[in-house]
Amino acid sequence: MSRELTDCLIVGAGPVGLTLACQLKAFGSRVRIIDKLDGPALRTKAVAVWSRTAEIFEQMGLIDRFLNKGLKCYGTSFFANGKRAAHLSLDGIESRYNFALLVPQHETEAILRERLSELGVQVEYGKRLLSVNQSSDRVETLLESGESLESSWLVGCDGAHSGVRGALDLRFDGRKIESQWIVADCRIDGLPLDDEVLLFLHNEGPMGLFPLGGNVFRMVAETEPVMDSSNEGRAEFEACRLVKLRLHMESVQVQEAKNAGYFSIHERQVEEYKVGRVFLAGDSAHVHSPLGGQGMNTGIQEAHKLSWKLARVTQWLMRDSVLESYHQERHPVGEWLVQTTSHGTEMLTSRNPIIATFRTQAVRFLASLPPVKDKVRDTLGELEINYRDRGLSKEPGFIGQGWRFGQGVKAGERAPDGVVRSQGQETRLLQLLRGCRLHLLLFDGPAKPGRLQAMVERLNRSYSSVVNVIFVGLDAEAPDWLDALYLYDHNRELYKLYAANEQSAYLIRPDGYVLYRCQPIDEVEFFNWLDDCCTST
Numbered sequence: 001m002s003r004e005l006t007d008c009l010i011v012g013a014g015p016v017g018l019t020l021a022c023q024l025k026a027f028g029s030r031v032r033i034i035d036k037l038d039g040p041a042l043r044t045k046a047v048a049v050w051s052r053t054a055e056i057f058e059q060m061g062l063i064d065r066f067l068n069k070g071l072k073c074y075g076t077s078f079f080a081n082g083k084r085a086a087h088l089s090l091d092g093i094e095s096r097y098n099f100a101l102l103v104p105q106h107e108t109e110a111i112l113r114e115r116l117s118e119l120g121v122q123v124e125y126g127k128r129l130l131s132v133n134q135s136s137d138r139v140e141t142l143l144e145s146g147e148s149l150e151s152s153w154l155v156g157c158d159g160a161h162s163g164v165r166g167a168l169d170l171r172f173d174g175r176k177i178e179s180q181w182i183v184a185d186c187r188i189d190g191l192p193l194d195d196e197v198l199l200f201l202h203n204e205g206p207m208g209l210f211p212l213g214g215n216v217f218r219m220v221a222e223t224e225p226v227m228d229s230s231n232e233g234r235a236e237f238e239a240c241r242l243v244k245l246r247l248h249m250e251s252v253q254v255q256e257a258k259n260a261g262y263f264s265i266h267e268r269q270v271e272e273y274k275v276g277r278v279f280l281a282g283d284s285a286h287v288h289s290p291l292g293g294q295g296m297n298t299g300i301q302e303a304h305k306l307s308w309k310l311a312r313v314t315q316w317l318m319r320d321s322v323l324e325s326y327h328q329e330r331h332p333v334g335e336w337l338v339q340t341t342s343h344g345t346e347m348l349t350s351r352n353p354i355i356a357t358f359r360t361q362a363v364r365f366l367a368s369l370p371p372v373k374d375k376v377r378d379t380l381g382e383l384e385i386n387y388r389d390r391g392l393s394k395e396p397g398f399i400g401q402g403w404r405f406g407q408g409v410k411a412g413e414r415a416p417d418g419v420v421r422s423q424g425q426e427t428r429l430l431q432l433l434r435g436c437r438l439h440l441l442l443f444d445g446p447a448k449p450g451r452l453q454a455m456v457e458r459l460n461r462s463y464s465s466v467v468n469v470i471f472v473g474l475d476a477e478a479p480d481w482l483d484a485l486y487l488y489d490h491n492r493e494l495y496k497l498y499a500a501n502e503q504s505a506y507l508i509r510p511d512g513y514v515l516y517r518c519q520p521i522d523e524v525e526f527f528n529w530l531d532d533c534c535t536s537t
């Protein structure tokens with residue numbers, strides 16, 4: 001019987017739980033992570049790591065490990081009747097990672113587990129959650145073994161059949177799609193492209209092939225309903241048959257299929273992502289079609305967003321109310337994802353003769369329109385997600401004289417990156433935005449000398465545990481009085497991206513989104529707002 005109080009208990013060691021555990025531990029929280037399995041699973045599931053997730057892995061210091069394991073994919077081709085019907089290039093994605101990185105999910109989990117172990121935390125396998133009881137200051141979790149764990153917070157990252165969700169008695173409304181799907185890793189020789197995602201349109205259902213290197217492709221396809229369980233053993237055979245049929249290419253040889261299995265698609269979302277001291281993240285909160293490869297990516301982003309809020313609240317540096325923003329920010333993203341993937345899947349699988357007749361032409365036409373291409377790229381890369389007018393995001397309460405943001409990035413949007421000089425070295429802004437503190441970019445300008453100095457001194461005196469001040473200027477040398485990191489914006493790149501026309505402040509969250517901005521700086525409003533969500537020291 002273990003009664004030691006942990007800051008956070010994570011249930012489920014899939015990609016979402018592992019990301020959360022790494023982040024919480026790196027941010028100084030006491031964390032435990034349990035899984036009902038006896039050890040790591042070989043999951044033939046996700047394969048695509050998209051741009052925003054790659055940026056997160058960079059922030060976590062893991063991107064090199066992922067780049068070493070994965071295959072960079074710069075485009076998607078659509079085929080019909082053995083011919084390429086349309087092409088979508090991904091390299092216009094506005095990120096350093098302007099590609100899909102194809103890494104099998106079990107490898108992603110292995111990298112995250114390795115990192116977690118370096119941080120001193122091991123996954124506790126063979127521990128199945130049975131029930132949850134919460135009070136005003138803690139959560140008691142009962143395991144199947146009879147063991148009882150106590151934690152200040154609990155996060156259910158335990159997948160589509162979440163026991164945490166069940167224990168909270170939360171509904172998982174939605175529907176099951178009436179179709180059967182198959183997934184397998186197939187060795188295919190002679191394909192014309194081995195560095196793109198290939199999507200085959202077919203009247204009996206679509207098929208996607210995701211290259212894993214060495215002529216091995218993860219195939220995902222709609223198939224005939226499996227009538228009885230004896231057919232399960234034939235999944236490898238069925239995968240090879242479908243690849244040959246839907247490729248429709250004489251010269252291509254399907255050598256073998258491994259790790260094959262059938263699955264069904266559900267479209268569901270839970271109504272609340274937070275109930276008291278318990279949160280849901282990843283597939284426990286939303287499930288949908290794997291079209292577009294978004295499920296794991298979305299879940300990892302949830303873990304990334306929740307981690308800093310939870311760590312700071314646990315350390316009494318931010319107020320409990322900050323945690324309410326998790327649901328406010330992420331529930332609409334999940335809702336949108338379920339709807340979008342549902343429409344896309346409907347379009348690709350529809351047996352409606354009219355849709356089927358025009359499907360290929362429609363894909364060809366849409367893929368030729370630049371605005372559509374940009375939209376699809378940004379959607380896939382998950383870069384267009386923002387929290388404008390939601391959750392913690394805050395714009396100034398007044399539009400005063402001289403307030404001139406113009407085209408600058410808004411509160412709730414992803415903070416743009418730019419090249420600057422710091423201590424004589426050229427570097428990128430985002431590389432400096434690490435750790436669990438909020439980063440305050442203070443742009444220098446001609447107005448009121450002494451004003452910024454007073455602000456920096458107050459922040460250093462009373463908020464240094466929660467706010468990291470970064471001063472941006474156009475002079476090669478930092479001001480004499482400055483006791484903070486100085487960035488020399490030698491190309492005026494940050495001034496342009498942040499539309500800093502005069503002295504202005506941008507507060508950036510640890511997950512890389514703009515939390516608050518003001519121009520000109522209104523210190524009273526700024527410090528009032530800061531006091532609403534943070535505690536001073």
Ligand SMILES: Cc1cc2nc3c(=O)[nH]c(=O)nc-3n(C[C@H](O)[C@H](O)[C@H](O)COP(=O)(O)OP(=O)(O)OC[C@H]3O[C@@H](n4cnc5c(N)ncnc54)[C@H](O)[C@@H]3O)c2cc1C
Binds near residue numbers: 045183
């Ligand atoms: C064929 C296919 C292809 C896909 N491709 C992609 C893709 O390319 N990109 C993408 O982003 N997504 C993709 N997805 C979706 C992706 O696989 C899931 O979204 C992802 O696995 C969700 O991760 P998770 O950590 O939330 O849950 P899971 O991966 O399901 O992990 C949950 C963990 O919780 C444990 N658990 C469950 N119940 C309990 C309990 N009571 N007590 C303790 N432990 C428990 C389980 O053992 C498991 O280890 C694909 C899915 C499929 C089926």
